Amino acid sequence: MSGENNISSQWRRVFIEYLDHIGARLTQERQMVLDAALASARSFTARELHMSIEKNNVHVSMATVYNSLALLCDCGIATPIAGDGNERRFSIGCGRTIRVFCRRCGKSRAVHDSKIESILAEHHFRGLATEGFDLTVTGLCPSCVRAMKKAASAGKNIKTKQKNK
Ligand SMILES: [Zn+2]
Numbered sequence: 001m002s003g004e005n006n007i008s009s010q011w012r013r014v015f016i017e018y019l020d021h022i023g024a025r026l027t028q029e030r031q032m033v034l035d036a037a038l039a040s041a042r043s044f045t046a047r048e049l050h051m052s053i054e055k056n057n058v059h060v061s062m063a064t065v066y067n068s069l070a071l072l073c074d075c076g077i078a079t080p081i082a083g084d085g086n087e088r089r090f091s092i093g094c095g096r097t098i099r100v101f102c103r104r105c106g107k108s109r110a111v112h113d114s115k116i117e118s119i120l121a122e123h124h125f126r127g128l129a130t131e132g133f134d135l136t137v138t139g140l141c142p143s144c145v146r147a148m149k150k151a152a153s154a155g156k157n158i159k160t161k162q163k164n165k
Pocket residue numbers: 102103104105106107140141142143144145
């Protein structure tokens with residue numbers, strides 16, 4: 001028995017209890033969305049969950065995925081985290097995501113930094129019982145820095161040419 005299966009069954013129990021509490025039940029579709037979410041390595045979007053379910057030749061509607069995902073968020077199994085622009089991303093459990101985002105080209109990726117994680121975990125935000133965090137670090141990626149330097153030096157060349165006239 002692996003530790004991962006243990007966690008999955010714990011989340012499953014949380015979900016069933018929550019559904020029971022709101023007078024709903026764990027349908028096959030909801031189970032599939034839960035399984036797909038738990039199976040994803042890191043963060044995911046609703047569309048990615050939908051694709052991973054349909055890969056097994058099972059059809060679920062996008063609406064079902066959205067609805068089930070909303071339920072997973074309501075009971076704390078999934079947490080919305082920073083999106084890639086248009087699409088909201090989610091992660092399992094409390095968000096502990098540090099997302100590095102290039103403001104010029106929009107490229108982003110998730111990184112893990114245990115130092116920052118422990119600082120945030122120890123910090124008390126006005127008595128808030130902290131469950132997770134969602135941090136976006138904005139800046140310029142190396143290729144954008146190169147592109148901007150190139151553009152800047154090209155601009156200088158034009159100016160010097162004009163002066164020399
Ligand atoms: Zn960039």
